[in-house]
Amino acid sequence: MLATISDFDRIPRILRLNIAGQPVEWVSWQDAVCLYARELVSWTVGQPLLSIRGGHSRLDGETSTMTIHSIIACDGRVVSRDGMVVPLSNPALFRRDGNMCLYCGKPFADFDLTRDHVLPVSKGGADHWENVVAACRRCNHFKGSRLLDDCSLELLALPYVPNLSEYLALINSGRILGDQMQFLSKTFGAKSRLLQELSRGEKTP
Secondary structure, eight states: OOBOGGGOSSOOOEEEEOTTSOEEEEEOHHHHHHHHHTTOEEEEEEEEEEEEEEEEOTTTOOEEEEEEEEEEEEOSOOOOOTTOOOOOOHHHHHHHTTTBOTTTOOBOOGGGEEEEESSOGGGTOOSSGGGEEEEEHHHHHHHTTOOGGGTTOOOSSOOOOOOHHHHHHHHTTTTOOHHHHHHHHTTOOTTOHHHHHHHTTOOOO
16 A cells, blocks of 8 residues: 555655666655656666645546655666765765674664774875775774874774765665665675675664
8 A cells, every 4th residue: 555645754755767777866756756847767777655635626526646765767878887986974984884893893873973093184184985994983082183103902894985876775764664775785895895795684774
């Protein structure tokens, strides 16, 4: 049975693909309705998600309805993603690292984590996915601006750049649907820790 808006505490976002089937972005259900109404939705994936009721027809007085899928592919120009680096943000970084300090290995909530530069900025380190890890405040303070060899700390996992599919999964934490995660995970990068968690059957971030 199709759900309606009132059935959700947090309304899921819709995963938009380009016409080639590549993930592009998350859109709200309102934006998805506009895409359907403008006949820009070329095809869909999975089962219908929402039933949206509209206005009354002037011809017969019946209420119009629109069925929204959780994954929609839209017509338009396909932009190459070669060489694309997704934006770096703390929430996405913390999800990438499983909300765990990569020095002590303990789990933390977002507000207890910080962004640590493996090679400190003061020593030429860049603010880039491959040079930053999630670290608890205690470990970050202990490391300070020192190199790992100078403070007897070791990384529990190497930092990496998530591809766009994994990035979309990371930034939609807590609202991603099963069919959306299944679709995205097919194109996660080989280094993806999120993919490793899914293969082990662990809870998604």
